[in-house]
Amino acid sequence: MKIVSKSIVVLGLSMSALLISCSEEDVIDELTGDCISFRDVEAYSQALENFNNDPSRENCIAYTQAAISYLESLDGCPFIDDADLEQALQEASDTDCDDL
Numbered sequence: 001m002k003i004v005s006k007s008i009v010v011l012g013l014s015m016s017a018l019l020i021s022c023s024e025e026d027v028i029d030e031l032t033g034d035c036i037s038f039r040d041v042e043a044y045s046q047a048l049e050n051f052n053n054d055p056s057r058e059n060c061i062a063y064t065q066a067a068i069s070y071l072e073s074l075d076g077c078p079f080i081d082d083a084d085l086e087q088a089l090q091e092a093s094d095t096d097c098d099d100l
Contacts, residue, residue: 044070060097067092 047066051059071089074080 040070040073057100064095
């Protein structure tokens with residue numbers, strides 16, 4: 001059973017590192033203001049933390065939904081590889097939380 005895809009986590013953590021290393025204004029300027037939703041990043045990070053602390057079916061579903069929303073917000077970002085993003089979206093969509 002593949003619950004949390006490695007590529008989803010890696011992509012999420014790398015984007016989180018980018019956001020942490022820059023001020024909000026720098027990220028918005030660099031990405032033309034529309035590329036990253038800070039709410040999606042925060043929701044993704046919180047859902048990942050909740051799932052890691054309590055790997056229940058409910059937290060898995062919440063994490064998967066947050067991951068998909070976050071990944072969809074990255075579509076069209078100039079520094080995101082489309083193939084990697086598509087793979088991460090597919091893996092997030094294929095996540096099976098029913099076995100928890």
